[in-house]
Amino acid sequence: MELINNLGLGFTTVLTFQNLVYSFFGVLLGTLIGVLPGLGPLVAIAVLLPFTFVLDPVSSMIMLAGIFYGAQYGGSTTAILINLPGEASSIVTTLDGHEMAKQGNAGKALATAAIASFFAGCVATVIIGVFAPPLAKLAFQFGPAEYFSLMVCGLIVSVVLASGSLIKALGMMVLGLLLGIIGTDGQTGIQRFTFGVPELADGLNVAAIAMGLFGLGEIIRNLEGPTGGAMQVSKVTSLMPTRADLKAIFAPMVRGTFLGSLLGVLPGGGALLASFSAYALEKKISPTPEKFGKGAIQGVAAPEAANNAGAQTSFIPMLTLGIPSNPVMALMISALVIQGIEPGPAVITQHPELFWGVIASMWVGNLMLLVLNLPLVGLWVKLVSIPYKYLFPTVIVFACIGVYSISNSAIAVVTMAGFGMFGYVLRKLECEAAPMILGFILGPMMEGHMQRALLIGRGDPTVFLREPISAGLLILAATALALVLLPSFRRTRKLALVDDD
Amino acid sequence: MKHIYDKDVAAGLMFLVIGLFSLMLSVQFDFGSTARPGPGFFPTVLSVLLTIIGLGVAGISLRSPIVHYTQFVWRPFVFITLGVITFALIIGTFGLMPAVFAATLIASLAKPDFGILPRFVTALFLAAFSAFLFILCLGLPIALWSF
Numbered sequence: 001m002e003l004i005n006n007l008g009l010g011f012t013t014v015l016t017f018q019n020l021v022y023s024f025f026g027v028l029l030g031t032l033i034g035v036l037p038g039l040g041p042l043v044a045i046a047v048l049l050p051f052t053f054v055l056d057p058v059s060s061m062i063m064l065a066g067i068f069y070g071a072q073y074g075g076s077t078t079a080i081l082i083n084l085p086g087e088a089s090s091i092v093t094t095l096d097g098h099e100m101a102k103q104g105n106a107g108k109a110l111a112t113a114a115i116a117s118f119f120a121g122c123v124a125t126v127i128i129g130v131f132a133p134p135l136a137k138l139a140f141q142f143g144p145a146e147y148f149s150l151m152v153c154g155l156i157v158s159v160v161l162a163s164g165s166l167i168k169a170l171g172m173m174v175l176g177l178l179l180g181i182i183g184t185d186g187q188t189g190i191q192r193f194t195f196g197v198p199e200l201a202d203g204l205n206v207a208a209i210a211m212g213l214f215g216l217g218e219i220i221r222n223l224e225g226p227t228g229g230a231m232q233v234s235k236v237t238s239l240m241p242t243r244a245d246l247k248a249i250f251a252p253m254v255r256g257t258f259l260g261s262l263l264g265v266l267p268g269g270g271a272l273l274a275s276f277s278a279y280a281l282e283k284k285i286s287p288t289p290e291k292f293g294k295g296a297i298q299g300v301a302a303p304e305a306a307n308n309a310g311a312q313t314s315f316i317p318m319l320t321l322g323i324p325s326n327p328v329m330a331l332m333i334s335a336l337v338i339q340g341i342e343p344g345p346a347v348i349t350q351h352p353e354l355f356w357g358v359i360a361s362m363w364v365g366n367l368m369l370l371v372l373n374l375p376l377v378g379l380w381v382k383l384v385s386i387p388y389k390y391l392f393p394t395v396i397v398f399a400c401i402g403v404y405s406i407s408n409s410a411i412a413v414v415t416m417a418g419f420g421m422f423g424y425v426l427r428k429l430e431c432e433a434a435p436m437i438l439g440f441i442l443g444p445m446m447e448g449h450m451q452r453a454l455l456i457g458r459g460d461p462t463v464f465l466r467e468p469i470s471a472g473l474l475i476l477a478a479t480a481l482a483l484v485l486l487p488s489f490r491r492t493r494k495l496a497l498v499d500d501d
Numbered sequence: 502m503k504h505i506y507d508k509d510v511a512a513g514l515m516f517l518v519i520g521l522f523s524l525m526l527s528v529q530f531d532f533g534s535t536a537r538p539g540p541g542f543f544p545t546v547l548s549v550l551l552t553i554i555g556l557g558v559a560g561i562s563l564r565s566p567i568v569h570y571t572q573f574v575w576r577p578f579v580f581i582t583l584g585v586i587t588f589a590l591i592i593g594t595f596g597l598m599p600a601v602f603a604a605t606l607i608a609s610l611a612k613p614d615f616g617i618l619p620r621f622v623t624a625l626f627l628a629a630f631s632a633f634l635f636i637l638c639l640g641l642p643i644a645l646w647s648f
Binding site: 177178185219224394399401404421446 | 508509511512515516519523526530534535536537538539540542543544547548550551554555557558561569571572573574576577578581582584585586588589590592593597600601604605608609611612614615619623624627631635639640641643
């Protein structure tokens with residue numbers, strides 16, 4: 001069995017003292033930042049990126065992956081205890097999770113979230129192990145036309161999954177593609193849109209953009225009104241779910257895991273959409289839908305399983321195609337590039353210990369979360385009670401130092417400040433930033449592939465429709481756009497994505 | 502009467518202005534042909550697309566009677582940005598601790614009810630803490646201070 005051999009390699013990579021320590025630190029730091037309100041996985045990774053510079057590629061990826069799902073996990077802890085989702089994909093968890101906490105079952109809700117996440121993590125690990133290698137093999141046959149169409153498809157899907165107005169999301173995507181133009185043109189070496197600033201020759205720094213838009217932008221918005229002091233925290237009582245509880249959560253957990261694994265691969269709000277859909281599905285098929293929103297344990301298990309599974313399968317496009325499916329993966333890619341590894345289908349064959357090590361580390365990391373987090377709940381609760389006025393300067397300072405040390409240039413810090421302002425403006429105008437970041441990252445790659453495809457096709461634009469895979473991807477993109485215009489799908493999309501704040 | 506305080510009108514205008522501006526920059530580069538796309542090809546196509554989308558967003562919202570006002574709060578917007586820019590200006594010449602200290606002081610102005618003494622204590626604490634964490638523990642190659 002190749003899979004077992006491969007996973008074996010992964011586990012021997014992870015189960016060294018050094019990598020276990022980094023996985024542990026990643027999970028711990030990730031949870032720590034995830035618990036803090038308004039700071040999700042993206043900010044966690046951007047802030048902690050400098051911590052990985054001193055490590056080798058495998059350890060640094062293991063630590064970053066740990067930060068990622070640790071933050072995801074921390075988000076649900078605050079969702080349950082103080083009705084404040086630490087990040088977007090745990091919004092749904094507040095509905096029933098916090099309700100359970102109010103009824104005195106906070107411990108049970110936390111345990112359910114942990115068990116569901118762990119289960120989903122285990123299954124998603126196997127799913128990645130099974131599906132990623134064939135996908136990477138397929139990707140080797142991709143020419144420029146296929147890559148271009150794949151990126152078009154990815155961008156369109158991210159637009160369809162973005163919350164709010166479709167046409168604004170489309171605009172944000174194009175704006176992102178244009179931002180990607182800034183820098184030196186790959187074909188001719190001409191500097192475009194750089195206004196003669198030498199630091200812009202390499203393009204804008206993705207970490208600076210992400211930190212500005214999501215970190216600073218969010219802080220500015222949080223400071224709009226009075227932020228208040230300590231929050232109302234539910235008491236944590238008995239942790240263990242009963243046998244009946246376990247029986248009740250098993251089926252929702254399995255359904256959530258598979259739905260999440262499927263949706264996580266999609267570009268854009270993979271994990272976010274996964275948790276919303278899983279919740280909606282459970283409510284629909286439940287014999288007692290009226291209990292949802294009033295502390296139904298299934299309403300915690302399903303979305304928690306789904307968002308964890310989705311978070312993990314979102315590694316698939318990054319590890320096999322070198323294409324990020326969300327801003328977090330984009331940061332992962334830049335971390336890999338800093339480590340001297342070019343993400344793409346060759347990673348599996350050229351760096352098997354990295355690929356399988358990261359996958360095995362997800363399992364180990366999830367186990368650590370399960371063991372660690374329940375005893376540490378008290379600590380996380382204390383953390384939440386730190387007043388926001390001490391929190392926001394700390395985050396700003398860490399962001400500045402992080403961005404400065406990634407790029408070693410003050411221009412990147414100024415870029416971050418600029419995108420912080422822009423991020424606030426976008427929030428005010430209800431324009432979603434995710435399609436823009438994806439456009440920014442994919443833009444330069446897309447342009448290169450488009451030029452090569454047209455060159456091969458001698459200027460005939462139908463070259464994208466003549467190759468079957470490429471044509472299929474474009475048809476998929478067109479279908480996705482057409483679906484949004486259907487009234488019934490529109491309603492569902494509105495329910496799942498628009499009314500989430 | 503609708504005006505630019507409407508969220509969608511403002512978003513449309515933003516796309517429109519950025520689209521036209523980048524179109525102006527794009528036409529300076531060789532467009533080439535579909536057989537040999539030049540450096541101006543991709544940006545020109547995108548700029549035109551963004552301009553059209555901008556017109557669309559603004560047009561659609563001008564036709565609908567509902568106005569979505571948005572309120573812009575200046576204080577955090579100004580001071581958070583100034584704090585970060587201060588960091589960028591100081592870090593290269595004066596080093597980490599002065600940069601963190603100054604950035605924290607200015608950024609803390611974003612919250613009016615912070616108090617003068619807590620501001621200074623927070624700034625001092627963060628300067629010391631980040632020096633300990635990033636330079637002592639992680640060994641980032643940034644000077645602690647230099648005057």
